[in-house]
Amino acid sequence: MSDGLEGVIAANTVLSDVDGLAGCLVIRGYSLDDLAGRTRFEDVAHLLFDGFFDDMPSDLTAALGAARVAVFAETAAIDAGLLKLTPVEAMRALTARLADGDGLDTALKLLAAPAVFIPAVVRAQAGQSLVPPDASLRHSADILRMLRGRLASAAEAEALDAYLVTVSDHGLNASTFAARVVASTQAGLTSAVLAGISALKGPLHGGAPGPVIDMLDGIGRPENARAWLEAALDRGERLMGFGHRVYRVRDPRADVLKAAVRRMSEGSSVLPGRVAFAEAVEKAALAILRDRKPDRPLDINVEFYTALLLEALAFPPSTFTGVFAMGRVAGWIAHAREQLAGGRLIRPASRYIGPQPRRAA
């Protein structure tokens, strides 16, 4: 047995490869460095879906735009009860309204669902009117438009694309495994995606970037970093945005996102200062973690610069996990289809360590 199934291979996949010792991520034959910043999200979704659907068009832009428009109809169900939930919980509830199925039509609606529902919930929670999708826009530009009610700059849409591409797939992470387990029962793609969303929302997986902002805000100034971080570790807390189950070196996604934030910060009056501050915190945290855990290589993970990027794009921290889902949903769907195509029902065994049978009184 391996605690947390660490190192256990539970699936063959053509979708992505995470090399934790070299710090490399390959998505369907392309290094992340070659995709992020150069590719739109709909093109990476196409790359991931390729071969898993018979009727796939050569470009997903129009079909995904139409799917955004179709799922927007579900926002009519947003009521007072739903608005009391966190954005990711409300998005999960709205996604659960979509019918189950295994075809491309279901897949595209699921691909569109977090992108449409998260901006709608945030605006409804703020008492603002909802902004319907514009099917003619690229996915990232439309997400920002639905969130803000006005068109974002090309640089902002490109930065969001870089993020969505970066998180689109990542081996057999917890949410993808959860999605594959559900897919293996033939429950349908909607059920598999709902399992993925549920696993993603935990703070040890996709829930970390919000707390990264809390940490940066708590530290406030670079000179406070060391004392603040030491005190957090003394209280037994973990530093959010550091450590990873697979990477024993720097998470390659962190640098891709840092580069995207840097590109965005050109011409900004505040962003370069925020990046410099984050770098100072990163440096202090890495030095402290090296001192305290010399036997456990702990480096920065994707969530640290995710927090900075999404903050710069004006996503409220409460939406960060939902924005992660906007990208990772592509991977969940592709893995669910791959599991269905070749996989058996996933049903591991457990070792019983409870009391031996007793005679009932």
Ligand code: COA
């Ligand atoms: N801050 C401080 N210590 C950390 C740490 C962090 N972020 N991450 C791991 N550690 C320490 C643990 O306390 C443990 O120390 P111990 O052996 O003295 O008890 C040791 O490193 C190993 O931790 P373990 O829980 O076995 O690692 P894991 O592989 O299960 O954990 C994470 C991976 C991601 C869950 C973990 O690093 C974490 O909680 N990080 C913070 C949350 C985060 O950023 N999540 C996003 C992941 S992309």
